[in-house]
């Protein structure tokens with residue numbers, strides 16, 4: 001319940017911030033900052049931006065991460081290829097997982113889709129096992145829809 005309220009407030013806060021701003025990089029940077037600031041359980045959060053057959057690291061908060069991921073590879077690449085959110089409750093059990101931080105235990109990825117095309121992926125890591133569930137997916141999907149409107 002606490003988490004749901006936090007998500008609702010976060011989405012509201014982000015909406016107010018990005019509504020009148022059309023610089024996508026600036027918006028993604030602030031969105032990463034707000035997510036990281038509002039959720040203690042997020043060790044890394046940020047965006048991969050689609051460029052042709054690759055995803056390129058975009059604005060994020062957390063440790064330095066892999067800069068390019070092929071569509072179809074890893075959690076982010078699979079999310080982009082299949083245009084669907086994926087939750088890895090235990091990243092060590094995800095085939096082909098790309099590890100950027102050895103301390104990451106679980107992860108969620110949400111595609112940002114505009115006119116049926118993937119613009120990018122929102123990626124969130126946690127150092128806790130099983131940190132993400134359907135509630136996270138629900139609110140982060142709302143956030144992705146909001147982002148696709150301003151992209």
Ligand code: SME
Nearest residue numbers: 065074075076097098100
């Ligand atoms: N683990 C991701 C790579 C990105 S980092 O977690 C920031 C993946 O498997 O695609």
